[in-house]
Amino acid sequence: MLDAKLRPLIDPPLNRVGRALAGAGVTANALTFTGLALGLAGAAAIALGHIGWGLALIVANRLLDGLDGAVARVRGPSDLGGYFDIVADFAFYVSVPLGFGIAAPANALPALVLVASFVLTGVSFLAFAVIAAKRGEETQAHGKKSFFYSTGLAEGAETIAVFIAMCLFPAWFVPLAYGYAALCALTVIQRSAMAVRAFTG
Template sequence: MIDAAIRQYIDPPLNSVGAKIAAVGVSANMVTVVGFLLGMAAIPFIVSENYLIALIFILLNRLFDGLDGAVARQTILSDYGGYLDIVCDFIFYSGIVFAFAWASPENTLVAAFLIFSFMGTASTFLAYAAMAAKHNISTDIRGIKSLYYLGGLAEGAETIAVFVLFCILPEYFSIIALVFAVMCWITTATRIYAAYVTFKE
């Protein structure tokens, strides 16, 4: 929901750091993989209920997720780089929710529902991007990307805000997860409608 609005604030510092990283020969894909591994490192800390340490790894993952695009913009935007970035993002998102289910069995049902909800946002996002490419539709409202980024109520910034709340208020995981799941389904519905308006015959 707010991803496009915050681009003007986060892109300049990310691009500055990204230029320095690119200058020493580090590729955007390397940044993506390191960021993904940092994100996965949060899982054992969540399982062992070391939530603040887990939060550090989650935030590092998000930092690297921003930096890989900044590095790519200094070098070359590749289709594989965009593919790798989005795949790692969705695995990371589901992995964090899975970890909370593992940490507390009472969270299992709600965590499963949230991951189920992620399928709606992920599939509508990726399917729209595929159709947009077929119709030569592009946008840079969320920065220069390798694929079309369709917005919604639940985007990257909202997801990270929810993960931060999970770590700070783990006792309220179920309530926070249910609210966010509803946001995901609203996003899914609006994206389906957007696709109908854009791609109907």
Template sequence: MLDGQMRRLIDPPLNRVGRWLAARGVTADGVTLAGLALGLLAAGCLALGLSGFVALVPLLASRIADGLDGAVARATQKTDFGGYLDIVCDFLFYGAVPLAFALRDPANAPAASFLLTSFYVNGTSFLGYAVLAEKRGMTTSNRGEKSLYFTAGLLEGSETIAFFVLLCVWPAGFVPLAWGFGALCFVTALARVLLARREFAR
């Protein structure tokens, strides 16, 4: 829901840093993998029961890297593989956080499982829509320059990052937060399915 507005704010500084990194030989795929490593480090901190504030630093750094990889690609050369690698790493990171809380405390497992299921369904609705949009030659730049077609939704990347930050700040609230966010993910997926039915049923 907020991604379109956020991109207008963050893209200009990200593009400047991306050009600076590209001029020094940094690759977009390298930034993507560095972002994944930082995200998994944050998840590991959470799984080990460390303070959420310890996990917050690598988590935020990983999301900055997730924005920078596209900026570096725009400053050099965008590739289909780069976009593919980016989305795979994003989904691995998204799944690692609920898993971390399940490992942190087995009592979190039901809520973590529900959250993971909602991510799975929401991700499928997003990627399936992108495939059909590509097949029909649809394009959009409302979420910035992307390798895939990004549909609007109630919950997008900005809201997910804010949710993960909240989990780091208040790890004891994981169970109610996970049930609530997971329910909103299902609402987002349902809305996207209805949109797909309207766009692609003909």
């Protein structure tokens, strides 16, 4: 919901840093895999009870996730890079609630529900992208991407805001997890309605 609105604000500084990194020989894929390693380390830190470190590593992951796209725009995007980027994103997204679920037994069920909701939103997102590409549809609402990005209520910005809230207020994990899982479910319904409108006929 907020991703497209934030792009005009975050893209210019990311692009400046991306040009410098590309000039230094840094590749987008290197940033993607480094970011993934940091994100998974953040989830592991949360699982071990080091939530402050988890928060710092989550923020680092998101920074590198923005920079890999900025470098790709300079060096030229690739289909393989787009594949690695989305796989790394979803691996990171499911790892954070998993970390909270391991950290405290009371978090296990809501963490499982949240991971399941991420799977559903991911399936709806990727299925929409595949069919939109098959029909030759394009959008630049989220900037230039390797494939079609459909808009939804629960997107990257909202997910990171919830993760940060979970780290700052770990005692609120259960209501935050259930609440965001509900928003993800609404996103699937919203995207399905969009599919009906876009793919009928």
